[in-house]
Amino acid sequence: MLVFLTAVFLLLITPGPGVLSTAGVGSAFGARAGYRYVFGLCVGTNLVALAVVTGLAALVLAQPGLRTVLMYASVLYILYLAARIALAGSTIAFIQSARAPGIRDALLLQAINPKAYVVNTALFTGFEFGMPLWQETVWKFLLINLIWIPIHLLWLAAGIALQRLALPSHWQRLINVLMALSLLVVVYLAIAMS
Numbered sequence: 001m002l003v004f005l006t007a008v009f010l011l012l013i014t015p016g017p018g019v020l021s022t023a024g025v026g027s028a029f030g031a032r033a034g035y036r037y038v039f040g041l042c043v044g045t046n047l048v049a050l051a052v053v054t055g056l057a058a059l060v061l062a063q064p065g066l067r068t069v070l071m072y073a074s075v076l077y078i079l080y081l082a083a084r085i086a087l088a089g090s091t092i093a094f095i096q097s098a099r100a101p102g103i104r105d106a107l108l109l110q111a112i113n114p115k116a117y118v119v120n121t122a123l124f125t126g127f128e129f130g131m132p133l134w135q136e137t138v139w140k141f142l143l144i145n146l147i148w149i150p151i152h153l154l155w156l157a158a159g160i161a162l163q164r165l166a167l168p169s170h171w172q173r174l175i176n177v178l179m180a181l182s183l184l185v186v187v188y189l190a191i192a193m194s
Contacts, residue, residue, distance in 0.1 A: 004127040004140070008147045011122065015182035016115035017078055018045070019155040025101055026159030033100035034156040040103035041152060042145070044110025045120070049144070052120040053137055061117075074112040079184075 012019075018041050026034040051057040061067045110116050123144060129136045162175075 001129060001143075004123070004129070005143060005147065007127065008123060008144055009151075011119045012144075012148055012151045015185075017109055017113050018116065019152060020182065021101070021106075021109060022152050022155045023159030023162070026156040027163040028159075029100035031156070031160060033102075034160065036102055037100070037106050038149075038152045038156055040106025041110055042149060043103070044107040044113075045116050045148065046141070046145070047107075048110055048113070048116040049120040049124065049141065052117065053124055057117055057121070070112065071114070074114045077109075077112060078114075 022034065022038055022041065025037045048057070051060075061070070124137070124140055127140075129139060131139075167175075
């Protein structure tokens with residue numbers, strides 16, 4: 001189980017659309033909007049996990065046309081997000097919007113987030129606990145959420161803290177480029193895994 005917990009931590013702490021957008025919401029809109037957004041992401045990631053566990057994700061992704069459409073939609077959205085981050089210049093701008101993204105936005109992001117599917121598939125199919133499958137599945141949902149929630153709250157706190165810092169413009173620009181590159185790695189991994 002320790003190997004599973006380590007895998008959960010490492011897979012969830014790495015930058016992806018969920019955590020980067022969480023930090024962005026915290027940076028741009030503060031804690032209250034950030035908590036709503038994290039709640040939506042949490043519900044969304046658990047729905048993705050449920051789709052993986054029940055086989056619904058495999059059934060949908062087995063349809064070549066639909067799989068291609070979903071892959072392009074997620075890749076285009078992540079490329080768009082990476083471009084907005086990289087081109088933000090010297091202002092740390094994970095995301096910019098006239099209104100705070102809410103629960104619905106977070107649910108939609110998770111629905112097309114390739115990292116959510118890859119991570120959940122790896123976690124639910126790659127580790128055995130030596131117990132009946134239903135017990136193992138319940139334990140995995142519980143343990144994943146016990147790690148998922150604090151990690152996303154830490155990214156939210158990081159976004160809020162970055163907004164409060166008065167970093168020099170060259171550091172802000174470097175942070176933006178590194179975040180954008182992280183998202184491009186996610187896109188590469190999503191394409192490579194498909």
